[in-house]
Amino acid sequence: MSLTDSSPAQIAQAAAVASRSLAVLSSDARNEALTAVHRALVQSKDLILSANAQDVELASKAAENGELSQSVLKRLDLGKKGKWEDMLQGILDVRDLDDPVGKVTMKTKLDDDLILERRSCPIGVLLIIFEARPEVIANITSLAIKSGNAAILKGGKESTESFKAISTVISKALKSTKVPRASIQLVITRESISDLLALDKYIDLVIPRGSNELVRSVKSQTSIPVLGHADGLCSIYIHADADPSMAVRIIVDAKLNYTAACNSVETLLVDEAVLETTLPQVASSLFEKGVSLRCDKLSKAALRRTLPRNQAAILQDASDTDYDTEFLDLILAIKTIPKTSSPTASVDLATTHINAHSSKHTDAILTSSESIADRFLNHVDSACVFWNTSTRMADGMRFGFGTEVGISTNKIHARGPVGLEGLMIYKYRVRGTGQVAGDYSEDGGRKWKHERLL
Amino acid sequence: MSLTDSSPAQIAQAAAVASRSLAVLSSDARNEALTAVHRALVQSKDLILSANAQDVELASKAAENGELSQSVLKRLDLGKKGKWEDMLQGILDVRDLDDPVGKVTMKTKLDDDLILERRSCPIGVLLIIFEARPEVIANITSLAIKSGNAAILKGGKESTESFKAISTVISKALKSTKVPRASIQLVITRESISDLLALDKYIDLVIPRGSNELVRSVKSQTSIPVLGHADGLCSIYIHADADPSMAVRIIVDAKLNYTAACNSVETLLVDEAVLETTLPQVASSLFEKGVSLRCDKLSKAALRRTLPRNQAAILQDASDTDYDTEFLDLILAIKTIPKTSSPTASVDLATTHINAHSSKHTDAILTSSESIADRFLNHVDSACVFWNTSTRMADGMRFGFGTEVGISTNKIHARGPVGLEGLMIYKYRVRGTGQVAGDYSEDGGRKWKHERLL
Numbered sequence: 001m002s003l004t005d006s007s008p009a010q011i012a013q014a015a016a017v018a019s020r021s022l023a024v025l026s027s028d029a030r031n032e033a034l035t036a037v038h039r040a041l042v043q044s045k046d047l048i049l050s051a052n053a054q055d056v057e058l059a060s061k062a063a064e065n066g067e068l069s070q071s072v073l074k075r076l077d078l079g080k081k082g083k084w085e086d087m088l089q090g091i092l093d094v095r096d097l098d099d100p101v102g103k104v105t106m107k108t109k110l111d112d113d114l115i116l117e118r119r120s121c122p123i124g125v126l127l128i129i130f131e132a133r134p135e136v137i138a139n140i141t142s143l144a145i146k147s148g149n150a151a152i153l154k155g156g157k158e159s160t161e162s163f164k165a166i167s168t169v170i171s172k173a174l175k176s177t178k179v180p181r182a183s184i185q186l187v188i189t190r191e192s193i194s195d196l197l198a199l200d201k202y203i204d205l206v207i208p209r210g211s212n213e214l215v216r217s218v219k220s221q222t223s224i225p226v227l228g229h230a231d232g233l234c235s236i237y238i239h240a241d242a243d244p245s246m247a248v249r250i251i252v253d254a255k256l257n258y259t260a261a262c263n264s265v266e267t268l269l270v271d272e273a274v275l276e277t278t279l280p281q282v283a284s285s286l287f288e289k290g291v292s293l294r295c296d297k298l299s300k301a302a303l304r305r306t307l308p309r310n311q312a313a314i315l316q317d318a319s320d321t322d323y324d325t326e327f328l329d330l331i332l333a334i335k336t337i338p339k340t341s342s343p344t345a346s347v348d349l350a351t352t353h354i355n356a357h358s359s360k361h362t363d364a365i366l367t368s369s370e371s372i373a374d375r376f377l378n379h380v381d382s383a384c385v386f387w388n389t390s391t392r393m394a395d396g397m398r399f400g401f402g403t404e405v406g407i408s409t410n411k412i413h414a415r416g417p418v419g420l421e422g423l424m425i426y427k428y429r430v431r432g433t434g435q436v437a438g439d440y441s442e443d444g445g446r447k448w449k450h451e452r453l454l
Numbered sequence: 455m456s457l458t459d460s461s462p463a464q465i466a467q468a469a470a471v472a473s474r475s476l477a478v479l480s481s482d483a484r485n486e487a488l489t490a491v492h493r494a495l496v497q498s499k500d501l502i503l504s505a506n507a508q509d510v511e512l513a514s515k516a517a518e519n520g521e522l523s524q525s526v527l528k529r530l531d532l533g534k535k536g537k538w539e540d541m542l543q544g545i546l547d548v549r550d551l552d553d554p555v556g557k558v559t560m561k562t563k564l565d566d567d568l569i570l571e572r573r574s575c576p577i578g579v580l581l582i583i584f585e586a587r588p589e590v591i592a593n594i595t596s597l598a599i600k601s602g603n604a605a606i607l608k609g610g611k612e613s614t615e616s617f618k619a620i621s622t623v624i625s626k627a628l629k630s631t632k633v634p635r636a637s638i639q640l641v642i643t644r645e646s647i648s649d650l651l652a653l654d655k656y657i658d659l660v661i662p663r664g665s666n667e668l669v670r671s672v673k674s675q676t677s678i679p680v681l682g683h684a685d686g687l688c689s690i691y692i693h694a695d696a697d698p699s700m701a702v703r704i705i706v707d708a709k710l711n712y713t714a715a716c717n718s719v720e721t722l723l724v725d726e727a728v729l730e731t732t733l734p735q736v737a738s739s740l741f742e743k744g745v746s747l748r749c750d751k752l753s754k755a756a757l758r759r760t761l762p763r764n765q766a767a768i769l770q771d772a773s774d775t776d777y778d779t780e781f782l783d784l785i786l787a788i789k790t791i792p793k794t795s796s797p798t799a800s801v802d803l804a805t806t807h808i809n810a811h812s813s814k815h816t817d818a819i820l821t822s823s824e825s826i827a828d829r830f831l832n833h834v835d836s837a838c839v840f841w842n843t844s845t846r847m848a849d850g851m852r853f854g855f856g857t858e859v860g861i862s863t864n865k866i867h868a869r870g871p872v873g874l875e876g877l878m879i880y881k882y883r884v885r886g887t888g889q890v891a892g893d894y895s896e897d898g899g900r901k902w903k904h905e906r907l908l
Binding site: 020023024108110114116121123124204205219220223225227243246249250252253254257258355373377378379381382383384385386387388389390392393394395398399400410411412413415416417425426427428429430431432433434435436437438440448450452 | 474477478562564568570575577578658659673674677679681697700703704706707708711712809827831832833835836837838839840841842843844846847848849852853854864865866867869870871879880881882883884885886887888889890891892894902904906
């Protein structure tokens with residue numbers, strides 16, 4: 001980790017050079033570096049927490065003046081119970097994951113003594129732009145070193161003092177390891193980002209973690225591939241045969257477990273057959289938690305007939321744009337899937353709506369029928385498609401990836417929660433014994449064996 | 455296949471809608487469509503060849519006037535021996551490949567009755583821009599249908615009549631199949647490309663096949679991911695212990711088997727120890743085939759001492775830019791890797807040069823030592839890294855992929871020769887029985903099992 005006065009081009013070039021050494025380090029060398037980083041952070045707790053206290057103090061004043069939200073302030077504080085320990089444990093957790101480097105994922109005998117292998121390898125140089133949470137720097141450093149990728153980091157300005165302190169500690173710790181110093185570089189000034197985004201010669205992938213505006217702004221500024229999600233507009237479809245109490249539990253969780261998360265539900269599609277049976281139970285539970293419901297005509301009419309008068313009175317009308325809105329708030333848009341000639345026709349109406357309106361992040365169906373569920377899971381074109389579980393399950397930790405760099409709504413490279421695997425690419429190796437292309441000419445040359453060994 | 459007067463936005467939207475139906479068709483339905491396309495083309499041979507003859511006639515006039523190169527003219531002619539039959543056989547070859555759709559590539563038991571699966575699925579809508587070779591339209595149609603992706607095609611204008619004839623035949627053939635008509639659409643006018651490149655809402659991936667200028671121009675115009683290679687600057691390094699006769703065979707093949715191909719060799723790195731032994735044999739063989747050699751000082755001096763006078767007289771001096779140039783011509787740049795303290799230090803100089811100058815396409819080492827080869831293959835950051843074989847081996851057909859949509863120098867998604875697998879992404883499916891995120895809260899909730907089943 002280095003905190004540097006270098007120009008963006010120098011930073012990026014140094015990262016590219018360092019990435020080549022890092023890419024060929026042994027698994028042990030990368031793991032030992034993570035152990036060293038962990039040890040150094042443990043020993044520097046007081047130093048880092050006092051730097052963090054400065055950030056918190058400055059941010060508190062800004063929050064008092066209304067210049068900063070309370071939620072940002074809350075996330076800044078590394079002294080909060082368990083946060084420091086979680087950050088340190090995270091480094092060891094990443095260290096102890098399987099090494100993603102050098103895995104052979106294809107092997108073919110092209111001909112005698114001519115063997116093709118596809119092996120996983122690091123991508124190269126990552127540019128990671130993230131929010132103010134100070135513990136993220138340790139998390140990303142671990143992921144980068146474990147995956148053999150160099151990383152250039154730019155964090156939210158509210159955590160500047162914390163980032164500086166942590167990066168100084170990490171930098172010193174890396175000196176005693178085989179990981180090159182320029183593998184992890186912190187940039188402080190916001191201005192350097194637009195310069196870095198132009199350096200496609202050195203930077204292979206940009207990962208913006210933060211607001212939708214940040215992701216969109218990054219995408220519009222660069223020809224470097226961007227991994228991330230600009231939106232999380234997730235839907236749940238209640239099929240006619242869904243279990244009502246399961247529907248209540250799942251939808252309440254999907255809306256309320258973490259309302260501001262990208263994988264919380266924003267649109268509820270309800271089969272007309274259950275408008276007066278399952279929907280009122282769901283609606284009541286949501287009302288109790290303070291959720292506003294924006295309904296289409298059929299669902300509103302049904303709820304007015306079935307809900308207690310005080311609840312029925314506060315139902316809202318949905319506008320068309322509500323079905324294209326990521327509320328990230330205590331608001332849910334409800335749309336009726338009208339009666340059709342068959343259950344599969346209903347599920348097709350739901351999937352058509354979802355493919356037109358969702359952000360291809362996570363969508364779920366609630367149904368007792370496996371064939372209906374399969375049809376939904378096949379037809380919905382989203383990174384995560386769920387049957388009888390909450391959209392909130394879309395998460396690297398829950399998926400067992402150990403950690404994640406983010407959730408991707410891209411349709412190439414990596415989709416959904418992105419763990420270490422998403423930070424890898426591969427290369428093709430061929431080991432020959434003098435064979436040349438001309439040996440295999442069409443008229444009378446040698447024949448390819450193309451025997452798949454793996 | 456439809457030839458349409460629709461606007462670019464209508465074309466792209468229709469492709470997006472069609473892609474959803476195509477994505478869920480059975481393997482049989484996609485294969486039957488390819489059989490139908492094959493049959494229809496067989497029956498329409500005369501019609502298509504006479505349309506192609508019109509293109510050839512027009513192009514011949516243009517070539518006579520110097521407005522078109524002879525090489526483009528040559529590639530236009532579908533009547534050339536074997537070309538028609540190869541085109542038809544290619545459709546059946548793609549049909550008979552393994553179905554790439556729906557493969558389960560990861561399976562994890564997250565908890566009891568809560569199963570995560572990662573399954574391959576088509577990307578969605580491809581925009582493929584290609585050169586004038588008329589047979590490519592049948593090849594791409596096969597790849598798109600087999601992989602379950604909708605495709606919008608724009609081919610070089612010299613083949614317009616051939617493309618129209620072939621697309622009309624394919625369109626009629628698809629009518630009797632389950633593949634939606636808008637799955638494959640041909641656009642004729644060049645102007646529509648820039649409009650299509652703005653439609654990132656509908657188009658998921660752009661694949662430009664053609665000149666470097668085309669690829670660069672496409673990349674600069676779009677925020678849609680682009681798969682392709684802008685350059686093919688490939689190198690071969692002759693290590694001190696390389697077998698001399700193998701070096702001659704491989705380098706002659708790599709330069710001359712198809713000089714204008716992206717995987718032909720452009721830079722030769724030669725260990726100082728073999729400047730007067732192996733290099734002269736290589737140089738003589740290349741001279742005999744008409745290759746010009748651009749040498750650095752050491753290699754030039756060595757060749758002047760060892761080559762016959764008539765050959766020594768025509769050696770050229772290399773400039774710095776020669777090591778960054780994709781000649782695609784009978785020219786080879788030669789650079790000496792100077793003596794070092796150890797064989798690994800020499801290979802490190804070679805890999806450092808390659809990582810700084812090559813286009814990350816294909817690079818090869820010639821050596822008798824497995825450990826030296828491994829060091830090279832690990833350190834070189836290119837899509838294809840070869841030991842004792844020709845750079846010309848970097849090819850989807852030779853790799854056993856059946857066919858390729860191109861060779862990628864991207865460092866994300868797909869790298870090297872891209873076959874059907876490169877046209878796939880995946881989605882995560884979770885099948886639950888009512889579990890919600892809140893069940894797994896940190897204080898006293900259920901524990902994740904995260905048992906890897908695949």
